[in-house]
Amino acid sequence: MTIPIKTIKLRRLKMTLNNPFTTSFGTIKEKEFFITEAIDDSGNRGFGESVAFLTPWYTEETVETNHHIMKDVLIKLLKENAIDHPDDVSNIFRPVKRNHMAKAALEGAIWDLYAKRENITLSEALGGTRKQIDVGISIGIQPTVEDLLEKISHHVNQGYKRIKMKIKPGWDYEVLREIRNHFPDIPLMADANSAYTLKDIEQLKKLNELNLMMIEQPLAHDDIIDHAKLQAAIKTPICLDESIHSLEDARKAIELKSCQVINVKIGRVGGLTEAKKIHDLSRENNIDIWCGGMLEAGIGRAHNIALATLPQFTLPGDTAGSSLYWKKDIIQPEVTVHDGVITVPDKPGIGFEIDDEALDAFTIDEEVFDI
Numbered sequence: 031m032t033i034p035i036k037t038i039k040l041r042r043l044k045m046t047l048n049n050p051f052t053t054s055f056g057t058i059k060e061k062e063f064f065i066t067e068a069i070d071d072s073g074n075r076g077f078g079e080s081v082a083f084l085t086p087w088y089t090e091e092t093v094e095t096n097h098h099i100m101k102d103v104l105i106k107l108l109k110e111n112a113i114d115h116p117d118d119v120s121n122i123f124r125p126v127k128r129n130h131m132a133k134a135a136l137e138g139a140i141w142d143l144y145a146k147r148e149n150i151t152l153s154e155a156l157g158g159t160r161k162q163i164d165v166g167i168s169i170g171i172q173p174t175v176e177d178l179l180e181k182i183s184h185h186v187n188q189g190y191k192r193i194k195m196k197i198k199p200g201w202d203y204e205v206l207r208e209i210r211n212h213f214p215d216i217p218l219m220a221d222a223n224s225a226y227t228l229k230d231i232e233q234l235k236k237l238n239e240l241n242l243m244m245i246e247q248p249l250a251h252d253d254i255i256d257h258a259k260l261q262a263a264i265k266t267p268i269c270l271d272e273s274i275h276s277l278e279d280a281r282k283a284i285e286l287k288s289c290q291v292i293n294v295k296i297g298r299v300g301g302l303t304e305a306k307k308i309h310d311l312s313r314e315n316n317i318d319i320w321c322g323g324m325l326e327a328g329i330g331r332a333h334n335i336a337l338a339t340l341p342q343f344t345l346p347g348d349t350a351g352s353s354l355y356w357k358k359d360i361i362q363p364e365v366t367v368h369d370g371v372i373t374v375p376d377k378p379g380i381g382f383e384i385d386d387e388a389l390d391a392f393t394i395d396e397e398v399f400d401i
C-alpha cells in the first residue's frame with residue numbers, strides 16, 4: 031500500500047555544541063542542520079536529520095547543498111513517485127548523483143513515518159535484533175595531553191566501551207603511547223580523518239605496538255588503493271569512514287583488502303536502505319562494522335541507535351549520550367548511556383518523542399511542501 035505522504039517540512043536548526051570538536055580537518059563549534067518531517071494524511075509525523083556541516087571539510091556536502099538538493103530536486107521526485115516501502119526511496123533518488131546526506135535526511139523521515147504507521151519500532155522495520163547497543167566515545171584533539179588524559183579517564187569511569195581519539199601528524203604516536211601507558215587495557219582506537227599519505231608509513235607502523243582496535247581513515251578521503259597497500263604493511267586493522275559512500279564502495283574495499291572494519295554512517299552512504307545493504311555484505315564477508323556519528327542532535331542519534339541493532343554491528347559505535355553534545359536536546363527523553371550501553375526504545379518509529387518546544391526554539395527557518 032502506498033504511504034500517503036501529504037506534506038514534507040524542512041526546518042533549519044542552529045545549535046551550539048557544549049564543547050568545540052576538533053579533528054585533523056578543523057574545529058566545529060556550532061551546528062546547523064535540517065530536521066525533515068514527513069506527514070501522512072492522518073497526521074502521523076516521521077522525522078529525519080541532515081548531517082552535513084557548514085563547510086565541506088568531511089565530505090563535499092554542506093548545509094546549503096543539502097537544502098538546495100532537497101528543496102529543488104529530491105522533494106520534486108517525492109511528488110512524482112508513489113512510495114510503497116521506504117526501500118523505494120533510494121531507487122526514486124537514484125538518478126541524482128551522490129548528495130548522500132540530502133537523500134538520507136528525507137529517506138530517514140519516511141522510514142520513521144513507515145514504522146509509526148506499521149506500529150513497529152524503526153529497529154524492527156530495519157530487521158534489527160538487539161535490545162541494547164554498546165557505545166564508545168569519540169574525543170577530539172585536545173590542547174594538551176593532560177586534557178586528553180583527564181577526558182579519557184572521565185569517560186572510562188562512565189563506562190564507555192571504547193575510546194576513540196582523533197590524531198594528526200604531530201599528535202599521534204607519542205600521545206597514543208602516553209595514553210596506552212596510563213590505560214594499558216582500554217579498547218582504544220585512533221581516527222585520522224585522512225591526515226596521512228603513504229609517505230608516513232614508518233610513523234604509522236610505530237602504532238603496531240600500541241594494541242589499537244583499529245585506525246580509522248588514515249589516508250585520503252577518496253582512496254581505497256593506498257589503504258590496501260598500507261593495510262598490507264601494518265598490523266593495526268584499518269577502518270574506512272570517508273572512503274565508503276555506497277554498497278559498491280564497500281564491495282571494492284573488501285575485495286582489495288583496503289580495510290578490516292567499516293564505519294557505517296547513514297548520511298554518508300545515502301540512507302538506511304544503503305546502510306542495510308552494506309551491513310548484509312559485511313555479514314557475508316565477516317567484516318566488523320560499527321555505527322559512526324556526525325555530532326547529531328536527538329533525531330539523528332535515534333536513527334543511529336536503530337541501525338546499530340542489526341546483528342553485524344559487532345563493535346561499539348560513536349553514539350554517545352545527548353548531554354555530551356547539547357545542553358538541551360530536541361527529543362524526550364534525551365539519549366542516555368549507562369555503563370556504555372543504550373537501551374533501545376520500544377515505542378513505534380524512532381521511539382523518542384519530539385520536544386516541539388525545543389525544536390521551535392532552535393529553528394531558524396521553516397519551509398512546507400505539499401506532496
Ligand SMILES: O=C(O)CCC(=O)c1ccccc1C(=O)O
Pocket residue numbers: 053088168221223271322323324325326348349350
Ligand atoms: O561523536 C560523534 O558524533 C562522532 C565524532 C566524529 O568522530 C566525527 C565528527 C565529525 C566529523 C567526522 C567524524 C568522524 O567520525 O570522522
Ligand SMILES: [Mg+2]
Pocket residue numbers: 221223246247271272293
Ligand atoms: Mg571518522
